[in-house]
Every structure is written in C-alpha cells, then in structure tokens.
Amino acid sequence: MQLELTPAWDKVFDRNENVDHDKITFHNRYGIELAADVYKPKNATEPLAAIAVSGPFGAVKEQSSGLYAQELASRGFLTIAFDPSFTGESGGAPRYMASPDINTEDFLAAVDYLSNREDVDPDRVGILGICGFGGMAVNAAALDPRIKATVASTMYDMSRVNANGYFDGENSEVQRMEKRRAMARERTAEYADRNYQRAGGVVDPVPDDAPLFVQQYHDYYKTPRGYHPRSLNSTDGWTAIGCQSFLNQQLLAYADEIENAVLLVHGSEAHSRYFSEDTYKRLKGDNKELMIIPGAVHVDLYDNYDYIPFDKIESFYTQYLGK
Structure with missing residues (x-):
C-alpha cells in the first residue's frame, strides 16, 4: 500500500535544527505499511544506536512520541517515531482499531526496519513506549530479545484497564461479561450497517x-498544547469495538522473563502510577529500574520538560546501547 505522507512539519512541538528529519515507511508481518518520522543527529558517526518510539494510546507521532524521538536524537541516537497500525498516517483497515498482538508487532517491525538500516548497529536497538504503548513496549521486550533496552513512560496496561476498569474497580466476572455483551451487540449492529462507529475521543467539554485525570487529558489533547487533527484522542476516538481484544488477552503475561534492561518512569501524582509499580514488582534482574518523578501527573510525561527525565533516559540507553 502506498501511503500519503504529509511533507510539511505538522508536529505539536518545535523543530530542532540540530537534528535531521525524514519520513519513511516500513511494514509489519501482517503486511500493514507503517508511517514513521526518522530523527538523526547531525554529523553523527555511524553506525548508531537506535530507538523506536510510539504512544500514547490514541495519539500520533506528531505528538508526544515525536517529541521524545527528536530529543533523544539530539542526544546522539537515531530514532523513529511511528504511527501504530490503523492510525495516523499508517495503513491498516478498517481504521481506528487496536490490538494487543498487532500493536506489539508494530514495535517488532520497527526493530526489523532499524536492524536493516546501514547507519544503525543492529546489536544496539531499543524501544520506548508512552502511556498504553508503554505496556505494548514491555510486551514486545518479553517477546523479542533483539530489543536490548526498553523504556516505558507513564505506562498503561491496556489489558488490565479494559478488563478491570480504572483502579481495578470493575474487576469481576459479572462486569466483564457485561462489557462482552455490549461489544457483541455493537458488532451485530455495525455488521448490518456496514459501518464502524467511533467511541469518542477525550471528553470535551x-x-x-x-475525575481530575480526565481534565488533564483534555488539557493536552483538546488544546493547542497537544491537539492534532489525526490524533484519535483529539478527535473521535477509537471505534466502539476497537479495544475488544484487550478484554481477553493479557499483555504482560511473561514480563517476568525479560532478560534485557527495562526502565519504567512514572509521575508520583499520576492516576496510572499503579501500572508501573505493579509491573516493576514482576520484573527480574539488576537491569530493571523504576523511576518515580515527584509532583508529575500522567500527562506531564507527554511533553513537560520540567518532568520528563531525559538525562536519566539518555544515561539508561547509553549504558545498555552505547552511542
């Protein structure tokens, strides 16, 4: 599939003139063509350590993931920020679907791509996931030992939050069955209509x-701070059945078997903090770290340079990937 990539700089963050930028595509094992921005430090000595970045869940590469990727490129890494399957400028139909399998595969496909670039050392490849793609990144690390270092920033476990609700407040067989029945009814109706309904993005107004975290999401996705017209969270959200698979498929089943390095970063005031803390308890080995940022809420780690610990993230990747 030939993707149409926007030639203009349409990010929600400013361009760093010390970093070269290009747009590319790569494919995953399902044949879906993915769109990505490549960020490369100017005058870099090759081959480089490389990092693939994606997230948050429902965002696009012109938002938080691109900000992380450009910043890490300014610190000496070759990076890509990619749109997951079915979203943004990436391919995949029908649109606005999510999948614990395919979205994990998106990270692995990014590693495929980076490992075949002449300017990348394939033995020094890492990944970084933000929000829901933090959980996907940890899952990818459990599946693919080529990933030498993984950072999950302000992570969500999308299986847990879909199946159990926020703070595990819907963690019962009865409540899960109600969700399954609602999804089943929606599927029947949508098949008849030959149309997939959108579930709605971030609440506005x-x-x-x-809850306070809903207001914080609005402050990012629905204001000039982070709004982007291709972002699901800024517009009409996922399809109503888009996250169905997460009800039954556990992302982090084998997180305890990850051998390579993992850094989990979360804000002390984030409503989602428990996802990182509980995941960290399952990780094994002296190359696993949990960093709690005092005073930070969930979306502070999307774009707030006062809270995102780029020095720590840089030193983590330098330790396990080199430069």
Missing part, C-alpha cells in the same frame, strides 16, 4: 464531576 469536561463535566464538572469528571
């Missing part, structure tokens, strides 16, 4: 009684 925010009700007075909404």
Whole structure:
C-alpha cells in the first residue's frame, strides 16, 4: 500500500535544527505499511544506536512520541517515531482499531526496519513506549530479545484497564461479561450497517464531576498544547469495538522473563502510577529500574520538560546501547 505522507512539519512541538528529519515507511508481518518520522543527529558517526518510539494510546507521532524521538536524537541516537497500525498516517483497515498482538508487532517491525538500516548497529536497538504503548513496549521486550533496552513512560496496561476498569474497580466476572455483551451487540449492529462507529475521543467539554485525570487529558489533547487533527484522542476516538481484544488477552503475561534492561518512569501524582509499580514488582534482574518523578501527573510525561527525565533516559540507553 502506498501511503500519503504529509511533507510539511505538522508536529505539536518545535523543530530542532540540530537534528535531521525524514519520513519513511516500513511494514509489519501482517503486511500493514507503517508511517514513521526518522530523527538523526547531525554529523553523527555511524553506525548508531537506535530507538523506536510510539504512544500514547490514541495519539500520533506528531505528538508526544515525536517529541521524545527528536530529543533523544539530539542526544546522539537515531530514532523513529511511528504511527501504530490503523492510525495516523499508517495503513491498516478498517481504521481506528487496536490490538494487543498487532500493536506489539508494530514495535517488532520497527526493530526489523532499524536492524536493516546501514547507519544503525543492529546489536544496539531499543524501544520506548508512552502511556498504553508503554505496556505494548514491555510486551514486545518479553517477546523479542533483539530489543536490548526498553523504556516505558507513564505506562498503561491496556489489558488490565479494559478488563478491570480504572483502579481495578470493575474487576469481576459479572462486569466483564457485561462489557462482552455490549461489544457483541455493537458488532451485530455495525455488521448490518456496514459501518464502524467511533467511541469518542477525550471528553470535551469536561463535566464538572469528571475525575481530575480526565481534565488533564483534555488539557493536552483538546488544546493547542497537544491537539492534532489525526490524533484519535483529539478527535473521535477509537471505534466502539476497537479495544475488544484487550478484554481477553493479557499483555504482560511473561514480563517476568525479560532478560534485557527495562526502565519504567512514572509521575508520583499520576492516576496510572499503579501500572508501573505493579509491573516493576514482576520484573527480574539488576537491569530493571523504576523511576518515580515527584509532583508529575500522567500527562506531564507527554511533553513537560520540567518532568520528563531525559538525562536519566539518555544515561539508561547509553549504558545498555552505547552511542
């Protein structure tokens, strides 16, 4: 599939003139063509250590993942920020679907691509996932030992939150079955209509009684700070059945078998902090770290340079990937 890539710089962050930028495509093992931005330090000595970045869940590469990728490129790594299957400028139909398998595969396909670039050392490849793609990144690390270092920033476990609700408040067989029945009814209706309904992006306007983290999502996705027209969270969200598979498929089943290095980063005030803390308890080995950022909420680690610990992330990748 020939993708149409936007030639203009349409990111929500400023361009760093010390970093070269290009747009490329690569394919995953399902034949889906993925779109990515490549960030490369100017005048770099090759071959380089490389990092593939994606997330947050429902975002596009012009938002947080691109910011991380460009910053890490300015610190000496070749990076790509990619749109997951079915979203952004990437291929895949129908649109706006999510999958624990395919989205994990997207990371592995990015490693395939990076490992075949002449300017990359294939033995020094890492990944970085943000929010829901933090969980996908940890899952990818459990599946693929080519990934020498993994960072998950402000991570969600999408299986857990879909199956159990926020803070495990819907963790019962009865409540899960109600979700399954609702999805089943939706599938029947949508098949008849030959149309997939969108579930809605970030709530706008925010009700007075909404949880604080809903307001914080709005502050990023629905304002000039982070709004992007291709972002699901900024617009109409995933399809109503887009996350169905997460109800039954556990992402992090073998996280305890990851041999290579993992760094989990989370804000002390983030509603989602428990995902990183509980995942960290399962990781084994002295090359696993959990870093809690004092005062940071979930979306602070999307774009707030006062909270994102880029020095620590750089030193982590330098330790396990080199430069």
